[in-house]
Amino acid sequence: MLRYCLPSLVLFALLGTALAATARAQLATPATEVTRFDEIEDVIRAWRPERHVFVKGDIGVGTRQLQELQRWISDHAPHWTVVLMEHAAGESFRAADGRTYRGMDAVEYALGYGLSNRTDFGRLEHPQTKESDGAVFALFLRERKFSYFASDAQDRRGLGEANWIGQLDQPAFRAMRNGGRILDAAKSTIETIDEQLARAIQSEVDAEQRANAERVRAAARLARAITAARQRIAEVRMAAANFRLQHPTASGPLARPAWERWEETLAALESEATPDTARALLQRLSQVNDDIQRHLNGYASAQALADQAQRLAEQGELLRRSPAQVAAAQLSSAESWW
Known part of the structure; x- marks a missing residue:
């Protein structure tokens, strides 16, 4: 049989009181x-x-x-x-x-x-x-x-x-009409508003993520476009050199294109390029591209005219050498107008 002395009983009583107080404190957290x-x-x-x-x-x-x-x-x-x-x-x-x-x-x-x-x-x-x-x-x-x-x-x-x-306020009204459920009125209101708020904020987050992704894509497009522009500038320089060989006395924009200015613009665009500025810089780059394209089109047109003149000259020479020389006089008259 277990026996307890008085001090032990007092100790257990104090311990029980402390545990009860702790339990009450936990209930009132x-x-x-x-x-x-x-x-x-x-x-x-x-x-x-x-x-x-x-x-x-x-x-x-x-x-x-x-x-x-x-x-x-x-x-x-x-x-x-x-x-x-x-x-x-x-x-x-x-x-x-x-x-x-x-x-x-x-x-x-x-x-x-x-x-x-x-x-x-x-x-x-x-x-x-x-x-x-x-x-x-x-x-x-x-x-x-x-x-x-x-x-x-x-x-x-x-x-x-x-x-x-x-x-x-409709969730609260429904809760009160359905038995006067006060706590459900509060809880349903909170849940409804917080859920809508969470969806709205998530939509904003999604939209911002899409916008960020689009800005990153724009920056990548800008980098590719600058590289492509430099390649076209190299084409312009080669075409200009050929044009000067064919037309040694020419001094216009086709003979002396502003490729240095284009390169300076491209370098400036690269230094300013960020995902946030890429879209605006693409618009500025389009102006340079338009100028480059006009020069390339000009060289193509000049070459087409030169080729056409060469074909006409060859056809005229054939006619002059024809056995009857029936067209020689007309060709001489036409050449005087060229």
Whole structure:
């Protein structure tokens, strides 16, 4: 048989008390702590980044359910603050400009302006966009009304207060009409808005990625186009040399093309080339390409005329040597006009 002395029993009792205290502390961790308040000013005073659920009066929801909502928001939507009120009767809030608001107006002004201006709520940021990201859902049970205060991240994507009535408030209305499910009204609102916000931001990310990829492709096109332009400049220089051999006295642009200026332009384009500037530089390069192409077309036309003149001369010589020489006089007359 085990025997315990008195000191051992005292030790076990103290240990049991400590374990019970630890268990109670765990139940009251910030992740599950629900904040009760008497007036809306209390919400501003008590707000902390880890406190998400504020309750006034008897809203017919048990503590454990409220704690579950607090935990869910902490885990999935930490930028949200939910204020659940039995009623707004007796509420009063004095704004910074000296005006006093009462009832639901007091609550809405306090949550819409006071919370951001007087706490770090206004410093909450979206992890991707770095925009302000604090949002508020408020429910007035007796007044049968919801309120919503959007962040910049939401407002800029068609998810702001202007889109609340008749659009974003519908999940909350459906939850309340289907048995007065207060917690579902809050949770469904948060899920709906956050899902739409996530899709909108992802669309922006995808669009930016496509734009970045297009900028990279434009930079690659620019590099290839500059290489091709240099090859055409080499063609121009060879064609110009042949043109000068055929026309030693020529002094126009075909005899002296501005290839050095073209090369300087290409070098400048290369030095300025980045994915962000590539599209604009391609337009500048097109002007150089047009000038190069005009010269190549000019050499081709000059060569075609020279070839045609050579063929005519050969045909004329054949006619002059014909046995009857019937065309000699006409050829001499025609050549006098050339």
